[in-house]
Amino acid sequence: MRNEIGFNARKLRRTEFVSFEGVLKLLLERKNFTPSDKNPVTAVVASAGSGKTTLMRRMATKCLSEFGRQHGKELIHYIELKDVKFERRIRPFEFLFSGLYNSEQKMKQTYQWLLDNQAKAILYFDGFDQAAWRDQPNDRKISDYDEADESTIMFNILSRNILSHVKIVISSREFRVSDLPLDAQPDDIITLSGLKLEDAERLFVHIIEKNGAKAWGNICVLSPRLLSIISVPVFLILTAMLVNHDSSRIPRTVAELYNEIIYNFVRVKNIENQEHIFEVIDKLKGMAFEGMQEGRVAFKYKDLEKHNLSSSDASDLILKVPGQLPRCWPSTAG
Structure with a gap:
């Protein structure tokens, strides 16, 4: 496209409206101001669907070109955190490179190069809010080759305890970043304002x-x-x-937009005609409104029956929740 789409970037307590190239320059040319000369962490923050992943991938791709080499970057590594999940304690090199190599030796070699050449690398961690692990960040400090769970390793990277001179960029919805301990909070925040x-x-x-x-x-x-x-x-x-x-x-409204999406693009195998779709959705609306009045956000099969619906009628329009919901929820579902 002829013109670049702008982003609202909050930089060092100043608000600026910058282009894609401006965001990338902000990342690559950002100077270190801390006495320890550790590289800052930058977070790309926005709501779902705002383009965080697209921006992260585009930045990583751009850095792989001559643009990155001009700024002294030789290793640009992009990691989708939703794919990082282990059933055991791991070491940082596995956390970073298991998606790239099957060989432990190659993972160790790449990791050692990274440790020895930290200023020449950028790590992009995409989807921090979608990470497969749900543990609260553990502030236990580890060394470069210690074993730990995923959240502990991530905390040590963000708090600059390990890989402190590597440039780090993460993307997330705001709630996940704000939950981080103070010493793991990002130094700079780029907010995608739409x-x-x-x-x-x-x-x-x-x-x-x-x-x-x-x-x-x-x-x-x-x-x-x-x-x-x-x-x-x-x-x-x-x-x-x-x-x-x-x-x-x-x-004309956001509610109508959602309805039109369902009417036109949801293909329910148990519903053979569009009129039946309208009927099912109207009944689900009534059930949802009744639940809202009672302070409930989840429903049981008997609620469907009360509104003359079967589970097969709405099988592709509802999310099934197995077992019991946590006690903090206002209702349970079976």
Whole structure:
């Protein structure tokens, strides 16, 4: 695209609106201000669907080019934390490189190079909030080759106890970062605040192509409430798909957007016609509203029966929860 989409970057207590290249320069040219000269940790923070993973992958790819070498970077490693899960205690080299190598020897060799050349490396940890482990960060300090669980190793990386001179970038939703102990909090935060309105319009028109400009004008006039949520890339794409599918049914609110997504794109094998889909969704709405009035967020099979529904009717529209929910939840589900 001709112009880069901007990002709201909070840098050293200042707020700046910067382009993709600006974000990358912020990361690579950021100077160390701490007496120990440890490299800072940068967090990319945003809500779900805002483009965190896309930005992280794009930054890693850009750094693999001549751009990264110009800044003295020789090892750029991208890790999806949702894929890092072990049933045993591990060492840091396994945490970092098990997805890259099957050989322990190769993992150790790469890790040792990393220890010896820390200033020449960038580690991208994507999806901290989606990590397969759910343990609270353990602040036990470890050395470079100690065994520990995943959360302890991650804490030691973020707190700069190990790999302190490697540049670290993590992405996450805000709640997971704010839960970190103080000494593991990131030094810099880049907040993805969504697309600018002109960028959202260009992307929307590009997706729909034919009659895209007219459809965008209709949204601005008929559905102005959607403009704020359309700034989130995933919702912009969903809205464009809906309008492209049926330009006569432009949702006016976020609730209508969700309904249209279900009506048009959910294919329930137990429902043979669209009218039945509407009927099932209306009954589920009634059940959800009743539960909300009672302070419940989960339901049992008897609740479905009360609203003349069977589990097969809504099998692809509900999430099944096995066993009992934790006691802190306002209700239980079976």
